[in-house]
Amino acid sequence: MLEINDIYSGYDNVDIIKGVNVTVNRGENLCIVGPNGCGKSTLLKSIASIIDYKGSIKIDGKDTSSLDRKELATKIGLMSQISQIYFPYTVYETVALGRYAHSKGAFSSLSSHDRDIILDSIEKVKLYDYKDKMINELSGGQLQRVFLARTMAQNPDVILLDEPTNHLDLKHQIELLEHLTQWIKDNNKIVVGVLHDLNLVQYFADNVLILNHGNVISYGKPEEVLKEEILKDIYGLDIKKFMINILKKWE
Numbered sequence: 001m002l003e004i005n006d007i008y009s010g011y012d013n014v015d016i017i018k019g020v021n022v023t024v025n026r027g028e029n030l031c032i033v034g035p036n037g038c039g040k041s042t043l044l045k046s047i048a049s050i051i052d053y054k055g056s057i058k059i060d061g062k063d064t065s066s067l068d069r070k071e072l073a074t075k076i077g078l079m080s081q082i083s084q085i086y087f088p089y090t091v092y093e094t095v096a097l098g099r100y101a102h103s104k105g106a107f108s109s110l111s112s113h114d115r116d117i118i119l120d121s122i123e124k125v126k127l128y129d130y131k132d133k134m135i136n137e138l139s140g141g142q143l144q145r146v147f148l149a150r151t152m153a154q155n156p157d158v159i160l161l162d163e164p165t166n167h168l169d170l171k172h173q174i175e176l177l178e179h180l181t182q183w184i185k186d187n188n189k190i191v192v193g194v195l196h197d198l199n200l201v202q203y204f205a206d207n208v209l210i211l212n213h214g215n216v217i218s219y220g221k222p223e224e225v226l227k228e229e230i231l232k233d234i235y236g237l238d239i240k241k242f243m244i245n246i247l248k249k250w251e
């Protein structure tokens with residue numbers, strides 16, 4: 001279980017996140033939604049301990065602030081927009097970086113078990129034929145899938161995803177989310193993801209957290225939370241009406 005208790009965090013002594021409380025059970029995903037700049041990435045960075053925060057974050061009762069960097073990497077993996085800064089590695093080498101949290105020494109060679117996990121992760125994102133290709137020769141969507149494979153090879157208890165589908169075509173968006181949904185159920189993991197596409201949230205989320213100005217506006221099952229009035233309030237747009245009008249165009 002991931003417990004986020006009364007988190008305050010931000011930059012230059014100004015709180016962006018103001019008192020967030022949320023619990024995510026194993027085998028479940030939580031989608032964070034809200035308008036641009038409301039603090040979604042800042043909340044993920046706090047959970048990943050990339051930025052300082054007040055409050056506590058616990059995984060299965062253990063406070064993450066008591067873990068060293070390497071232990072933390074076995075518990076939490078962040079696939080973020082900022083991980084798009086990359087080096088000229090092959091797909092295999094990039095995914096292999098996910099295994100170093102599990103290896104004994106910083107530069108120790110990876111075991112055959114590690115290699116199996118790396119290849120399996122590459123296979124799962126359907127890039128096996130690209131495993132020896134340099135990542136700077138991939139499309140944005142392929143690269144995104146490489147970073148997902150790296151996070152899966154890292155095999156943390158909690159995966160944090162910051163707009164994981166932003167470079168993917170619709171088929172790959174759905175595949176990625178279906179795959180993740182299955183992965184967390186099969187392995188009893190937790191996913192916390194920022195998604196902008198409310199259709200995908202409606203379809204895939206176990207629970208939804210709506211943020212605005214760093215405050216939790218609503219939290220619960222998608223059908224309880226994605227209400228017309230709430231969305232109109234925070235996005236300034238009648239999203240349901242807009243979606244229904246789009247659907248009519250398809251008829």
Ligand SMILES: Nc1ncnc2c1ncn2[C@@H]1O[C@H](COP(=O)(O)OP(=O)(O)OP(=O)(O)O)[C@@H](O)[C@H]1O
Nearest residue numbers: 011012016034035036037038039040041042043194
């Ligand atoms: N490194 C930083 N230093 C200072 N301020 C920052 C930094 N990163 C983000 N901010 C500010 O914090 C606020 C929240 O940003 P954040 O990236 O968390 O929003 P978001 O909800 O993820 O936005 P988006 O939907 O646009 O990705 C914004 O006002 C942003 O300008």
